[in-house]
Amino acid sequence: MAVLSLIRRLFGKPPGTRVDASIPMFFQHKAEQRGYTLSTGQAQAIAAMARETAHLLADEPTRSLYLHGPVGRGKSWLLDGFFQALPIAEKQRVHFHDFFARLHRGMFEHREHDDALAVTLDELLAGCRVLCFDEFHVHDIGDAMLINRLFRALFARGVLVLVTSNYPPEGLLPNPLYHERFKPVIDLIAARMEVLEVSSPQDFRSLPQAHAEQRFTAGQYVWPGTAAQRAALGLPAADCPAQALSVGTRQLTCRHCEARRIAFTFNDLCEQLTAVMDYLLLCEDFDHWIIDGLPHLADCPIAVQQRFINLVDVLYDRDKHLVLVGEQPLAESLSGQAIDLARTASRLNQLQAVSPQRLRDPVS
Numbered sequence: 001m002a003v004l005s006l007i008r009r010l011f012g013k014p015p016g017t018r019v020d021a022s023i024p025m026f027f028q029h030k031a032e033q034r035g036y037t038l039s040t041g042q043a044q045a046i047a048a049m050a051r052e053t054a055h056l057l058a059d060e061p062t063r064s065l066y067l068h069g070p071v072g073r074g075k076s077w078l079l080d081g082f083f084q085a086l087p088i089a090e091k092q093r094v095h096f097h098d099f100f101a102r103l104h105r106g107m108f109e110h111r112e113h114d115d116a117l118a119v120t121l122d123e124l125l126a127g128c129r130v131l132c133f134d135e136f137h138v139h140d141i142g143d144a145m146l147i148n149r150l151f152r153a154l155f156a157r158g159v160l161v162l163v164t165s166n167y168p169p170e171g172l173l174p175n176p177l178y179h180e181r182f183k184p185v186i187d188l189i190a191a192r193m194e195v196l197e198v199s200s201p202q203d204f205r206s207l208p209q210a211h212a213e214q215r216f217t218a219g220q221y222v223w224p225g226t227a228a229q230r231a232a233l234g235l236p237a238a239d240c241p242a243q244a245l246s247v248g249t250r251q252l253t254c255r256h257c258e259a260r261r262i263a264f265t266f267n268d269l270c271e272q273l274t275a276v277m278d279y280l281l282l283c284e285d286f287d288h289w290i291i292d293g294l295p296h297l298a299d300c301p302i303a304v305q306q307r308f309i310n311l312v313d314v315l316y317d318r319d320k321h322l323v324l325v326g327e328q329p330l331a332e333s334l335s336g337q338a339i340d341l342a343r344t345a346s347r348l349n350q351l352q353a354v355s356p357q358r359l360r361d362p363v364s
Helices: 002-010 020-033 042-059 074-085 096-109 118-123 140-155 179-192 227-234 268-272 276-285 302-317 341-348
Strands: 064-068 091-095 130-134 162-163 192-196 220-222 243-246 250-254 257-260 261-265 288-294 321-326 353-355
Touching: 020 042, 020 074, 020 341, 042 064, 042 162, 042 192, 064 074, 064 341, 074 091, 074 130, 074 162, 091 096, 091 302, 096 118, 096 130, 096 288, 096 302, 130 250, 140 179, 179 192, 192 321, 220 227, 243 276, 250 261, 250 268, 261 268, 268 288, 268 302, 276 302, 288 302, 302 341
Parallel strands: 064 162, 064 192, 091 130, 130 162, 220 321, 220 353, 261 288, 288 321
Antiparallel strands: 243 250, 257 261
16 A cells, blocks of 8 residues: 555554554545545655654654645645544644634633633633644734744644645745744744645646535536526526625625525625624525625735635535626636635636536536
8 A cells, every 4th residue: 555655664664553554544545435646745744644643642742744735735635534534532623714713702702811812722622632723824913923822832732733734834924024023933833843745736626526525516606697597596686685694793794595595795795894703603504605796806905805715715614505606707707916816716616617608517
């Protein structure tokens, strides 16, 4: 088996216990099921996971892992597989947006405490020994300062942290106004984590079998959203009146709401002052989303582009069915300046296209 052979080369002998071997064997089986050929970078990451699992189960010190690489190269697949195969219960798999929204909320609730971060982590990570942190990125200096405190607290608690990111550590918070202030975090990652690049010539999201069981990939991108297209797909009319929608303690606007199906315009969600927590709360109540009126993103302010990126991240991570209606082909709509648009494009390209020429073809 390719992964086991790599481990033998890396460590000089076969894994010493059944548990050690279970991690690479799990991935080898999953890869064969889906017709994947594991890249060298993926196999090296799996070997590191197996090594740290052995240390963890022997109650020995562990070294956290930071996996980075281009979109669609299997980083989240590796994280999810590690989480599933890890033979302990004291573990959590979290998404950047979700975790930080809960972290901010908890610290606000405990703001009168001398160490609000510690109290909040006690609540969020009670007994947690392994934290799998998916889609890690930093664009806000406030989050950057909190990440410094968070990582130091996690390492002090002896938590094994597995991070995936589209960026190497030195590529985080690229804004030159703030990057130097983030350098202590980059240095901390280098000192306390093994940094591994997961690359491959193949974008796994482009494979037909990649997400056959996902609800998100059964969604559609519809353009230009004609009345005939809307009627054929059972979508609300383009001029549906706005209606008030309570989300937590806030009032948002939607266009249609029935059972677990919700429709918004792009303006409702991205051009207004919405937040990740709004999207997360909506995901608790709605599984089928319609977002109407995707414009040419390059014409939108960066803040609007970032809200759309955050929204797609949440819908993808929570595996919600999405019908996105745009004014032009998807590739033209997604040109913009926000640095995470490549990830958004990779995810939305998995939707099925409903264009004037074709009813259901893969987005190109």
